[in-house]
Amino acid sequence: MKTIIKPDTDLKFIDLTEVIKFKELIYIFAWRDISVKYKQSMIGVGWVILQPLATMIIFSYFFGKISKIPSQGISYSVFVLTGLVFWGLFSNIVSHSSNSMVDNENIIKKVYFPKIIIPFSSIISSLPDFCINLVVLFIFAAINRAEISPYSLIYIFVGFIITSIFALGFGLILSATNVRFRDVRYALPFVLQVLMYTSPIIFPLNIISKSNQLIIALNPLSSAIDTARHSFMSNQALEPVYLLISATSATFIVILGLLYFQKTQKFFSDIV
Amino acid sequence: MNQSIISARGVSKMFIIGNKKPYYTLRETISEYVKNLFAKKKITKFWALKKVSFDIKQGEMVGMIGGNGAGKSTMLKILSRITPPTEGKIEINGRITSLLEVGTGFHPELTGKENIFFNGCLLGMTTKEIREKFNDIVEFAGIDKFIDTPVKKYSSGMYVRLAFSVAAHLESEILLIDEVLAVGDTEFQKKCIGKIDDVTKKGRTVIFVSHNMALIKSLCKRCLLLKDGKIIFDGETDKAINKYLESYKTGSNALIDRKDRLGNKNAMVTKIDIVNLTHKNLQFRMGDSIMVRLHYVNRIHKDIKRILVGITIKNQMGIRLFIQHNKLSGDKITLNADGGVLACTLPGLPLIAGRYYITYSFLEHEALGGDYIDSIENAVSFDVEEADYFGTGELPHPEHGLYLMKGKWTQLKKD
Secondary structure: OEEEEOOOOOOOOOOHHHHHHOHHHHHHHHHHHHHHHHOOOOOOOHHHHHHHHHHHHHHHHHHHHHOOOOOOOOOHHHHHHHHHHHHHHHHHHHHHHHOHHHHOHHHHOOOOOOOOHHHHHHHHHHHHHHHHHHHHHHHHHHHOOOOOOOOHHHHHHHHHHHHHHHHHHHHHHHHHHHHHOOHHHHHHHHHHHHHHHHOOOOOOHHHOOHHHHHHHHOOHHHHHHHHHHHHHOOOOOOOHHHHHHHHHHHHHHHHHHHHHHHHHHOOHHHHO | OOOEEEEEEEEEEEEEEOOOOOOOOHHHHHHHHHHHHHOOOOOEEEEEEEEEEEEEEOOOEEEEEOOOOOOHHHHHHHHOOOOOOOEEEEEEEOOEEEEOOOOOOOOOOOEHHHHHHHHHHHOOOOHHHHHHHHHHHHHHHOOHHHOOOEHHHOOHHHHHHHHHHHHHOOOOOEEEEEOHHHOOOHHHHHHHHHHHHHHHHOOOEEEEEOOOHHHHHHHOOEEEEEEOOEEEEEEEHHHHHHHHHHHHHHHHHHHHHOOOEEOOOOEEEEEEEEEEOOOOOOOEEOOOOEEEEEEEEEOOOOOEEEEEEEEEEEEOOOOEEEEEEHHHHOOOEEEOOOOEEEEEEEOOOOEOOEEEEEEEEEEHHHOOOOOEEEEEEEEEEEEEEOOOOOOOOOOOOHHHOOEOOOOOOOOOOOO
16 A cells, blocks of 8 residues: 655545545444433433424424414424424534534544544434434324325435435535634524524425525425425425425535535644 | 655645634634734744655664654654645555554543444554454453443543553554553553564564653664754664754753843853753653752852852743742852852652743842842753652543642541
8 A cells, every 4th residue: 555645735626535445434433423422311312302392392382383384284293393303414414513623623633534534424423313203203293194105215315315415515614614713613503593494494385485485495405304294295296496406505515515624624633 | 675665755844823822713813814914914934844854664663752842743643644744745655553642532431342443443443353353452451341331430540551452453564653652550561562562573664752762772773863843863773862862961051042031140050951860861750859950150250159049840831830949948059259050959859741941040148039140931941751650550630730749548447
């Protein structure tokens, strides 16, 4: 094996062959984060279910029952819980990856590996929570007599891919920025809150005007959540235009994130 | 066997040191930016390494020595690809692993077993390799009973042993080791050194950074001596060590040129050296007795009677740890007309490992408020290294106190 070390000046895209060489490390990071997360917590995995369920109950009461926000013909609780499960996945990946460089400062400064592995691993470490919540969602939908579409797994999968690509891109940009500016840590809760209320989690896409729908579709979460909701709306067809817009914008963000991360990462160990 | 496994050509590394503090928040950056629009921008460039070139052959065990800030750690960081060089090129023919710290990524909540896997993977082992060597690692560390206990419950000795053990089982063609062997009990250190020795006999290449000259001498035939970012000597270990110790001495000569003196300069300290009374070498370990010698010249060529002479010791944070002057010790001191040497003996340094600075003062009339004759703040520095101070192989965490204090714990009968 031959390695050449020289000044890192030319702009290049992320070296995927190297990431693949270190792929085990991605799992190891994810596995560490998962096992650390629930050690010493009393109800452990219970927290995973509790959060979306409690929020769902509150939202169903205020937005569904009192404000009577329409829910595309399905029960509002199922409607909002679907949104919350995907939102949970998104905010997990984003908050985890945006702090990943700072939290692992001591490792970055002492060992060499492609640093992008840590943000990558946050997708995997968010998977168990997401899967548990999906099971809860389907059980809840079945209890509520929602009609589960035969294509539901495809819908959920498409929703997952778009959400995690968007979250990764967003997380990469934030994590690289966080190395220089610790503002990210303080700004993140606020940004996430704004994003949550502008994503169609508590409301359906079709209550806003056609032209605004196109703008909202730029937020990849809109289509991700809308597609996932079709699992319980067998009688309604998907809008491919919105899906295309969202998928394009998610891809754009992830490429931007990868480029920005790659450009800045070589000096992380000097300035963290 | 004669082919170079590492060849470095003209490697330089520059750091930009901010004129004040590194920016941490956006607000500060913006305000700094606005300020800098009007003020002349002061960027201090610091070259940690300047055009360093060397070749290392397969199977060599090379030591790297030099004072603090000589560029040793930067060199290791570049070799291990943690940070890129600013100029130059290095060719490496083989898998390289670096051990810059013991127990990198150890997580206190994880068990010993889990940490072995995480740490091993970080250092470049595959999980398959770790599984194969798992029993060896545990046995080497001697902690088989506690392997399923979270490491936060480990004693510091156990923790270090486990961390070492993982590192000792790395299999790569090139191994970079930084100062990590300084911790841990001496018994275990020997075991690790034996292991590293085995490793080189099997044809692996090791680059070893340490302040421990005895260790370097016993392990390495060849040494690189760095000073101010340059290699000033490359060759036999004995010669390198001598050169290094010499450069230490010349370092304190520069005291004559110091402009930051206080006082009327009727007498001036021209040189300070520190002698280790416990071990006859120039390094200081915890608990060693030292003698600080102030070489002075008398410029008025008349005895200056009844002066107050004192030294204070500060740590790297600038905290004054203690003062020792001749009024405290009850000694009467006169500065001789033809100069001389004043010595202060400090028995059994109770200081934790780190760098310390000596400030000295000569005052007239044996009074603390008297006029200064001569004084230099932070005139010289010295490093204290870890040692088995308590005879138990244990040391307190550096954040738990600035001093070491011997003690004894017993159970007393209830009264």
